[in-house]
Amino acid sequence: MIEYTIPPFLIFFLGAAxxxxxxxxxxxxxxxxxxxxxxxxxxxxLKPQTGWILPILPGVELVLLQADRLSLxxxxxxxxxxGGAIVYALSTVKETGQYVCALLYMxxxxxxxxxxxxxxxxxxxxxxxxxxxxLIWYEGSRRARxxxxxxxxxHLFGGAALLAGIIIxxxxxxxxxxxxxxxxxxxxxLLLGIGVNAAFIPLHTWLPDSYPKATIxxxxxxxxxxxxxxxxxxxxTFSGVEAVxxxxxxxxxxxxxxxxxxxxxxxLLSYHIVSQLGYMVAGVGMAAVGTAYYExxxxxxxxHLFNNLLFKTTLFMCMGAVIYATGKNNLTELGxxxxxxxxxxxxxxxxxxxxxxxxxxxxxVSKGMVIHAAQVEGLTLLTIALTLGSVGTLISFLKLTxxxxxxxxxxxxxxxxxxxxxxxxxxxxxxxxxxxxYPNLLYALLPxxxxxxxxxxxxxxxxxxxxxxxxxxxxxxxxxxFFRPHDTITHDLDYLYRKAGRGFIWFCEKPLVSFxxxxxRAVLRFANYxxxxxxxxxxxxxxxxEPVVSVSIGTAVLLVLLFFTLYLIVMLIHGWxx
Amino acid sequence: MYYKNLYVLxxxxxxxxxxxxxxxxxxxxxxxxxxxxxxxxxxxxxxxxLTGVLYGAxxxxxxxxxxxxxxxxxxxxxxxx
Numbered sequence: 001m002i003e004y005t006i007p008p009f010l011i012f013f014l015g016a017a018x019x020x021x022x023x024x025x026x027x028x029x030x031x032x033x034x035x036x037x038x039x040x041x042x043x044x045x046l047k048p049q050t051g052w053i054l055p056i057l058p059g060v061e062l063v064l065l066q067a068d069r070l071s072l073x074x075x076x077x078x079x080x081x082x083g084g085a086i087v088y089a090l091s092t093v094k095e096t097g098q099y100v101c102a103l104l105y106m107x108x109x110x111x112x113x114x115x116x117x118x119x120x121x122x123x124x125x126x127x128x129x130x131x132x133x134x135l136i137w138y139e140g141s142r143r144a145r146x147x148x149x150x151x152x153x154x155h156l157f158g159g160a161a162l163l164a165g166i167i168i169x170x171x172x173x174x175x176x177x178x179x180x181x182x183x184x185x186x187x188x189x190l191l192l193g194i195g196v197n198a199a200f201i202p203l204h205t206w207l208p209d210s211y212p213k214a215t216i217x218x219x220x221x222x223x224x225x226x227x228x229x230x231x232x233x234x235x236x237t238f239s240g241v242e243a244v245x246x247x248x249x250x251x252x253x254x255x256x257x258x259x260x261x262x263x264x265x266x267x268l269l270s271y272h273i274v275s276q277l278g279y280m281v282a283g284v285g286m287a288a289v290g291t292a293y294y295e296x297x298x299x300x301x302x303x304h305l306f307n308n309l310l311f312k313t314t315l316f317m318c319m320g321a322v323i324y325a326t327g328k329n330n331l332t333e334l335g336x337x338x339x340x341x342x343x344x345x346x347x348x349x350x351x352x353x354x355x356x357x358x359x360x361x362x363x364x365v366s367k368g369m370v371i372h373a374a375q376v377e378g379l380t381l382l383t384i385a386l387t388l389g390s391v392g393t394l395i396s397f398l399k400l401t402x403x404x405x406x407x408x409x410x411x412x413x414x415x416x417x418x419x420x421x422x423x424x425x426x427x428x429x430x431x432x433x434x435x436x437x438y439p440n441l442l443y444a445l446l447p448x449x450x451x452x453x454x455x456x457x458x459x460x461x462x463x464x465x466x467x468x469x470x471x472x473x474x475x476x477x478x479x480x481x482f483f484r485p486h487d488t489i490t491h492d493l494d495y496l497y498r499k500a501g502r503g504f505i506w507f508c509e510k511p512l513v514s515f516x517x518x519x520x521r522a523v524l525r526f527a528n529y530x531x532x533x534x535x536x537x538x539x540x541x542x543x544x545x546e547p548v549v550s551v552s553i554g555t556a557v558l559l560v561l562l563f564f565t566l567y568l569i570v571m572l573i574h575g576w577x578x
Numbered sequence: 579m580y581y582k583n584l585y586v587l588x589x590x591x592x593x594x595x596x597x598x599x600x601x602x603x604x605x606x607x608x609x610x611x612x613x614x615x616x617x618x619x620x621x622x623x624x625x626x627x628l629t630g631v632l633y634g635a636x637x638x639x640x641x642x643x644x645x646x647x648x649x650x651x652x653x654x655x656x657x658x659x
Contacts, residue, residue: 257644261652391637465630472612472634479605482642488652495651 005050007065007114008042008075009124011035012107016100029090032099036083039106043075051116062123063116063177069447073302074113074232076445081224081309082106084424088317089217091418092324101134102221109225113232117176118166119572121233125162125197126565129155132226135218136210147213149558150494154196154206156561162193163568170572180289181237191238197230198281199274200247201254205494207273208258212266212329216320219266223316224309227273231280231305235298238284245285245374249385252278256392260399260483261490263330265319268400273312275389276355279304282386283370286377293377295451300369303442303452307354307362307435314351314428318344321417321425322404328412331400331485335409341416345405347429352397354432357390359466361436365457368466372455387469394473399483609635 015035022028052065067075086102093099108131111124129152136148168186170176181187196203211222238244255275262268283301287294321344328334338345354361357368367390374383416422435442443452477483613635616628 257641257648260641260645261648387633388637388640391634392641395638395641461626464627465633468628468630469634469637470630472631473638475609476635476638479609480638480642483645486652488649490648491651491653 007052009107009111011042012103016103019099020096032086036086040079043079062120065114066116071113073445077306077309081313085220088424090420092216098138101131104131112229126159136214139215144213147210151206151210158193158196160565161189165189167572178236194233202493204274208270211270220316235284240288245282248278248282249382252389259396263485276308279370286373295448297373299446299448299452300373304366307366310428310431311351311354317425318348321421325414331403332487334404335407336412338405340414343422347425350429352401356394356397362432365439391473398477
């Protein structure tokens with residue numbers, strides 16, 4: 001029997017190439033829905049240990065597809081959530097270019113998780129960065145353009161670090177397969193490169209800066225792929241590094257406290273991505289290879305990634321629908337939408353209960369797995385951080401749902417979102433409940449199914465503990481009334497980066513330029529002296545006017561990073577062929 | 579005033595301020611009793627059956643404190659560009 005295995009990225013890349021030819025009407029919409037379904041089918045029919053190798057030069061091969069249980073579960077959820085996002089986009093996206101960016105982004109994310117070697121991974125990693133940039137820039141405003149620039153600078157920096165790490169790792173070990181990395185300079189560069197995508201503190205600032213400024217549909221695509229690909233590669237390369245586990249604990253608390261302070265709904269959700277990534281990073285960091293806890297910790301991290309994509313996509317879709325219907329982003333301007341947008345409200349409440357880890361919803365299952373792994377490994381500090389993170393999550397989602405839907409606002413005008421927006425929202429919300437009620441649905445997909453079946457999500461003591469924690473938090477939230485939204489903004493670490501950046505520009509423009517002028521004058525005088533000394537006849541000096549080409553600092557840095565990346569690629573291929 | 583922050587009491591008329599004060603007092607008493615019972619259970623009786631209550635209270639307290647500290651670096655505005 002012949003088995004047809006096509007790398008799923010090819011379907012989306014072909015779709016991106018074809019879509020400009022389809023106009024802007026119904027044909028394009030049908031094509032997009034068909035592509036979403038085909039994408040899901042292409043991943044579902046993949047079997048573990050399937051491969052697809054492309055020889056590009058003698059002795060150089062790209063492993064474009066290498067499926068195992070870890071990459072397959074990533075493929076399933078990427079195809080499912082991405083498919084939902086495509087359907088959702090039908091109501092809000094008119095520009096063909098935005099669909100091209102979304103399809104390239106989705107395809108490259110699938111390419112990255114199925115990549116069998118580091119170089120293939122790097123290629124898809126960079127395509128992801130540039131295609132996702134389009135989803136930010138299509139918003140059209142100056143804010144979006146500036147945020148996009150900062151986004152791509154961060155990702156080029158991360159990409160350059162990743163590539164440098166890959167080259168050093170390859171030169172040291174002669175190994176290019178995506179897998180654990182030995183200590184050394186390459187180790188830190190790889191961790192740095194992956195850390196940018198996984199939004200490690202303090203490399204996270206691109207995320208809450210850019211995601212709220214993207215298009216409505218663009219934010220949903222962005223929330224699905226970049227960070228989760230980072231977690232996947234982290235699980236492949238850095239599992240069992242205890243420092244990584246503690247970075248996860250820090251992310252969990254840091255993200256949640258900044259989320260609580262936000263007024264912009266999409267910014268609140270963006271900080272929550274950082275916080276929820278913390279659980280995944282902690283799970284990966286706890287999974288020391290060869291220990292009894294490895295399988296449980298990896299299962300916990302990946303289960304939370306899977307569930308997070310379901311509830312976080314639902315939340316972004318709901319808030320996108322609210323912005324679409326009201327034109328307002330801030331909690332201080334919202335309220336009173338529960339009766340006007342009932343379906344959106346119900347799906348949002350389901351997703352909020354899920355992310356908060358309420359019993360009977362999917363977040364309860366996967367969060368419990370990660371916290372349980374920390375408990376059995378005796379990581380007390382991490383257990384406390386992750387548990388307190390749950391409290392903060394519930395506070396911010398009580399704030400989000402209460403002030404968006406239930407607080408009094410008689411002036412607000414809105415009507416329910418259109419059907420293409422509601423269908424994927426309801427689908428993902430349904431899966432949040434289904435997995436929460438019957439976790440075996442998820443266990444069957446996890447990388448280590450046997451270990452997953454040994455975890456009992458509904459153990460009485462654990463369930464009772466979680467219920468107490470949640471009830472106490474809800475009670476105090478409403479009783480104290482402390483977490484009301486305000487029309488204020490909170491500086492994050494990017495404030496320091498921007499200050500440092502401005503300082504650097506000032507340094508380049510003032511002292512450095514002055515110094516360069518002084519040196520130039522000195523050299524010219526010196527040269528002039530020799531010219532006069534060497535010539536017998538006095539000639540008139542000619543002033544040559546040089547054309548002045550000015551580029552912005554951002555563009556200059558972008559060009560430098562691009563050239564550096566190009567240089568690193570040449571180095572890698574040179575080393576490969578040697 | 580403390581009771582003015584109760585979201586659940588928003589919209590209650592001015593003439594019922596006494597009721598609000600009584601309700602607020604009752605809520606504080608209930609929370610205090612639950613916290614004391616939980617603390618005794620966890621720290622003195624070494625039972626883990628009420629740790630969730632303490633985690634919930636500690637978490638809310640911690641985030642209130644952190645939020646208060648972070649207000650020092652907040653500024654008026656809609657979006658930090």
